Amino acid sequence: MTAALRPSLLRRVPPGAWVGAFWVTLILVRMLQRPDELRHLVQYNGNIEDAPLLATAVVTTLGTLLLFRAPMAAVAVALAGSVFSIGMAVRETTFVLFLLADAAVGHTAATRSRRVSVPAAGLCVATLAGYSVWQLARGTFFNASAPAGLALTVAIAWLIGNTIRQDRAHAETVRAQATRQAITAERLRIARELHDMVAHAIGIITIQAGVGSRVMDTQPAETRKALEAIEATGRETLAGLRRMLGALRKGEEEPAPLDPVPGLAALGHLVGRSAAAGVRVDVRRRGEGRELPPDVDLAAFRIVQEAVTNVVRHSGTRGCTVTVDYRRDELAVDVVDQGRGGAAAAGSGYGIVGMRERVGLLHGEFSAGPLPEGGFRVAAVLPIPVEAAR
Known part of the structure; x- marks a missing residue:
């Protein structure tokens, strides 16, 4: 048996760990460039300069850690980050984090069943609808095309992911059918070879029976040898038939080769x-x-x-x-x-x-x-x- 190969150390590190390491490195670089950044990060006063950076770092790291085990939680984290970033200095942060939720929806649609992916997409649409209702209730004028456009991105992400999942399922079905066809072809080949083996054995039995009938009266010893050969050949052939014939199907008609069965x-x-x-x-x-x-x-x-x-x-x-x-x-x-x-x-x-x-x-x-x-x-x-x- 071949030894099982363990994946390399780098492959065993969770994707979320790589994302977290990237953001920690980025924040440390900014702190080294501007030492007062540490005070900005730990003393939140509602409008810190690096709040978009910190929010994006937390959402992407936590979302990636949850994506492969709890995709709905990953989508919820991205949406929560998007809602939390509303009103920050960098307005694009809200849209970027919502697009991360779209990516989570697409991944969920590609890797999970519709029972999981459809609610994930519905959660995004429900968040947009809740935001729109909230703005209308406050009497705030806002551009309705923005939530509509974001809802469209959710639909596109889900469709792309669902298409990928369907393609994988189709490829798996084709692969399974090809494997079954290969097994059937091999069984048919074995059946033809078994046919040749049995035909060869019957030929030997027929020859030995003919020899025995001719020398039965004059050479009893030769008759005994012929009968022993018939018995041995018959036993071997029947043993092979018992082990294999029950598992084989009848193959298509092809001319049997005249060469002896190889071994x-x-x-x-x-x-x-x-x-x-x-x-x-x-x-x-x-x-x-x-x-x-x-x-x-x-x-x-x-x-x-x-x-x-x-x-x-x-x-x-x-x-x-x-x-x-x-x-x-x-x-x-x-x-x-x-x-x-x-x-x-x-x-x-x-x-x-x-x-x-x-x-x-x-x-x-x-x-x-x-x-x-x-x-x-x-x-x-x-x-x-x-x-x-x-």
Whole structure:
């Protein structure tokens, strides 16, 4: 199994901490430039010069800290800051803080459901409506186009965020459909290979039965050998069918290949083809090599084949190591390269999905991912039935 990579220290710092550090630095710089700023900041008399700066610093820092965990609270903080800044020396502060509330609404619409984002936008509109009613109740003349324009910015922010959320949901749906199609395609491929394996076994059984019928009277020993071969072949084929047939669907009709079903014995041919493509494959075998059930042998070869193909196409390295470990009741296959690792090594298709599905059908274990020291690893453990492991 690949080791879990922890994010770097900088990525573990909350966004609000970066915002707070920015504002603290800015305020400290102003204090160093004008030492009397400290008195202005701590002695509030209703009209201090740096009140807009301080209000913006508090709102942005607190809003960013709350945005990812409590988006409604982040919107409320931005609106409270906008209302608090009304009448300050820098009039633009009110609009800037309201635009921060718009940004919070857009983020909420992009990352949360409409049950959360719609009330967040409604809170902004309600604040504007309350401000307008308050001004009318006081008999104060004000430009109604300003609240209307701000309400329009709320609608635009929500629409942009909602569009982003819908695009993400659509992309996730497409990705899930593509994964399901890849799994179905791999199952169909396995079904065709299983068909070839069964056809091959039945052919052997037919030949042995014919030999036995011909020599039954004259060579009883040969007849016994033929019957034993028929029994062994039948048992192996039935065992493979029991493990796999229930999980497969019927594939589309295609002409069956005439080549024998490949297995680990064909690794030499795979090594040769990889060398011709410029990648050296070092095959290492551990344990006592023995004949494997056809489905396990085929699955192990396909996993190695797909992993080596990804190395050739995507890793950017000149070599990889394939380890085949014959254990008492399982077969372990490990393919490691020292290439770029990450998504590049996994390829742009669905080879990893297919390998995982193939191993899952045999009730095995599968892992694939980048290594901490660089490179990429594909590992599979395939159980060997008890009757075949003896």
